Amino acid sequence: MAITDVVVDDRIRAELGDRLHQVLGCLYAGNCQTCGRPLGQVPTTLSVSDLGSAIAADLHHATCRLSAWREIQITWADAHFRTSHTIGFVMPGESQGRPDPRAMLLVNPSLEQVVLTRDRGGRPTVQPNVGFQAAGLRTPLEVGFDRPLADVVAELRADRAVVVFESGLFGPFEFVLDQETYELAARHGSVVLAVTHAVDPHAVRGLPDLAPVMGGQATVMGLVELESVRRGRPNVPGPDLGKRLVVQWDPHEIWAGELVDHQAELLSDADAKAWAEQRLAGRELHPWEPLGAAGPVGWSTVVKDLHNQFVLVCHSDGWRLVELYARSQGTIDEPNARAWASEEIKHRLGIPAAVWTPGPTSIDATTLYAAV
Numbered sequence: 001m002a003i004t005d006v007v008v009d010d011r012i013r014a015e016l017g018d019r020l021h022q023v024l025g026c027l028y029a030g031n032c033q034t035c036g037r038p039l040g041q042v043p044t045t046l047s048v049s050d051l052g053s054a055i056a057a058d059l060h061h062a063t064c065r066l067s068a069w070r071e072i073q074i075t076w077a078d079a080h081f082r083t084s085h086t087i088g089f090v091m092p093g094e095s096q097g098r099p100d101p102r103a104m105l106l107v108n109p110s111l112e113q114v115v116l117t118r119d120r121g122g123r124p125t126v127q128p129n130v131g132f133q134a135a136g137l138r139t140p141l142e143v144g145f146d147r148p149l150a151d152v153v154a155e156l157r158a159d160r161a162v163v164v165f166e167s168g169l170f171g172p173f174e175f176v177l178d179q180e181t182y183e184l185a186a187r188h189g190s191v192v193l194a195v196t197h198a199v200d201p202h203a204v205r206g207l208p209d210l211a212p213v214m215g216g217q218a219t220v221m222g223l224v225e226l227e228s229v230r231r232g233r234p235n236v237p238g239p240d241l242g243k244r245l246v247v248q249w250d251p252h253e254i255w256a257g258e259l260v261d262h263q264a265e266l267l268s269d270a271d272a273k274a275w276a277e278q279r280l281a282g283r284e285l286h287p288w289e290p291l292g293a294a295g296p297v298g299w300s301t302v303v304k305d306l307h308n309q310f311v312l313v314c315h316s317d318g319w320r321l322v323e324l325y326a327r328s329q330g331t332i333d334e335p336n337a338r339a340w341a342s343e344e345i346k347h348r349l350g351i352p353a354a355v356w357t358p359g360p361t362s363i364d365a366t367t368l369y370a371a372v
């Protein structure tokens with residue numbers, strides 16, 4: 001059950017408004033995020049770290065941290081303190097009028113912490129699956145099971161399944177399976193992975209308990225192939241240039257370029273700039289300028305003398321540093337944005353138009369990605 005008995009200070013109540021209920025609905029009494037020991041001995045407090053573009057809400061002992069809305073990052077909680085609970089089961093389903101049950105693996109990756117971003121109006125909104133969307137997982141309404149996730153794989157061992165994210169950013173997550181679920185996974189060569197903050201998987205006793213998982217924004221899902229199946233398939237040749245391209249536009253401007261690096265940690269703007277400067281070491285940079293006319297969604301800088309331009313943008317899954325190919329002011333719709341970006345890429349790299357797919361983005365913006 002989500003936590004109910006928690007100390008929340010007035011500033012947090014004022015900042016979150018009716019979304020406080022949504023935040024508390026995603027938190028469970030696991031371990032204190034300051035000391036790592038179980039919650040429950042003394043009153044539990046809700047602490048919020050507002051890093052500007054990203055906000056983290058987590059639980060602590062009242063004796064370890066007072067409830068407060070803090071604009072600075074005070075010692076980021078040790079990831080090892082976060083509790084992940086998992087469960088594996090058979091999910092009934094249908095395909096073309098015939099029963100098509102699937103092996104389902106459900107994980108809540110952090111009982112005691114949830115991440116928020118700001119919506120278009122600048123209000124904090126629960127974005128509990130920050131990072132997982134970058135690995136290709138999608139909400140239950142958007143998800144398709146026609147293709148397995150590219151960088152996530154599952155292994156069957158003895159009585160369990162282990163899900164590994166090749167990025168190393170999450171997990172590995174272990175799921176104990178009954179024989180029926182195990183055999184179903186083996187027969188399909190795949191499992192359905194669901195990452196949720198809507199329930200504590202250890203409290204799930206039957207299918208009715210899963211209703212909150214399938215609604216709302218607190219769950220993302222994807223099809224995960226078994227490692228044994230993946231190994232048996234011939235390698236598909238990858239893109240030729242090994243470049244990740246990014247195009248992003250908002251109501252005021254559009255830019256396109258090549259991804260230099262991605263930082264999935266929740267960093268303050270100052271720390272993100274320091275990270276970017278480290279990645280651009282050896283280049284003398286002009287001061288960072290705010291990016292985004294409607295409100296800062298990131299920063300841009302120009303290399304002195306060479307004039308190549310870089311943008312540093314905060315997305316729902318962390319910061320991206322992009323070397324710009326082109327940038328233009330004005331309003332643009334999606335078909336024209338795609339056409340503009342493809343033309344600029346062709347001009348710069350001399351290759352045909354890229355295949356763009358949507359991905360993590362900033363407030364009020366649309367971002368597409370392509371590999372070439």
Ligand SMILES: [Zn+2]
Nearest residue numbers: 032035061064
């Ligand atoms: Zn504590």
